[in-house]
Amino acid sequence: MLFINPTSGGGKAVRADLAARARARGIEVVTLGPDASLDELVEHAVSDGADGLGVAGGDGSLAVVATAAIAHGLPFVCLPAGTRNHFALDLGVDRRDLVGALEAFTDGVERRIDVGEVNGRLFLNNVSMGIYGDAVQHSEYRDAKLRTLAETVRAVLGPSGAASALQVIDERGRPYPSPAVLLVSNNLYALNRPLVTGTRHTLAGGQLGVVVLDQPHGPGPPAGRAWTADSVVVDALEPVHAGIDGEAITLQPPLRFLIRPAVLRVRISARHPGVSPSGRLTP
Incomplete structure (x- = not known):
């Protein structure tokens, strides 16, 4: 059918x-x-x-x-x-x-x-959160790795909306409060050369991909990082405006992400x- x-x-x-x-x-x-x-x-x-x-x-x-x-x-x-x-x-x-x-x-x-899941809803590509436009084009993303993160987010981001005060904690226990961009994907996007921007090496790696870009502050380049995880929890004080596989949706926190291999x-x-x-x- x-x-x-x-x-x-x-x-x-x-x-x-x-x-x-x-x-x-x-x-x-x-x-x-x-x-x-x-x-x-x-x-x-x-x-x-x-x-x-x-x-x-x-x-x-x-x-x-x-x-x-x-x-x-x-x-x-x-x-x-x-x-x-x-x-x-x-x-x-x-x-x-x-x-x-x-x-x-x-x-x-x-x-x-694999597929990803957030609060019981399936996604094939990614869930994007935060205010993207200014952040991913900011001139302070000069470092090659940060620039690659920004290029990837720009290539795959969904609809934007007013950002909630998000917080995610990485696998090292480091918190990322109020990031400019948070992208959780079904397997990690390719971030090392050689790559085709906005694509994933595999859809069968059994891991979520997480990409964070901080808000630009001061003269130095803003922080950005990517990692993989079996599950991720994103908290917020109010409903979260997100793009799920390119479609706008509002999610109730906490947002519980997991991979279904x-x-x-x-x-x-x-x-x-x-x-x-x-x-x-x-x-």
Whole structure:
């Protein structure tokens, strides 16, 4: 069963005639309308006996379908019909080959990957918090490592909002109060050369990635750090405005993040790379 968002990515799926091409391969298709509940449609498809779930849409739609795939032990197919297709890139799907990605249903290679979770909600890419714009472009990020952190955040950040007074503690016990940017991701973004900015080496490393950029203060460069963890707790005095896989949401503190290793079965066309650009560059 393939769920298609016809408006995603400026109508990529419609221009490619994806629905007709999928049906020609024996794939059942549901095209989402403006008032459709994707959660309900997916559950209905599963109860009707769907043996695989795919989605052509943005990363937020992917997370909804992936949640159902995990719950029912079904394989999941990602078709790159969104605007930026960050998840498809890191999964190793060729973002230029939307129609070819359909081969995952009929001639695909299957493997298992991790997902992240915050307060019970699944995410495939990341959860971003804080005020991003000024911070990630600040001229004081001159140090190569800090500049790489800032470039990565700028490449993958979600919608911004007024920052709450966040606090996160790293694995050394060091607190980071009121950071300018806090990014928690499903596996760590590549931060060492060689890399492709805004990509992860792997989606099966079994760790959350955490990136913190402090508020710039004084003449020296602001602090920034990245680390990995099995779980992370972020506290705040008020509801937290966040971007989850690119969609704006408000979360109630404390925010409890965890990694769920190897829970999602994914299928990828045998003709596609099957590894992220940074993964291909890693020895």
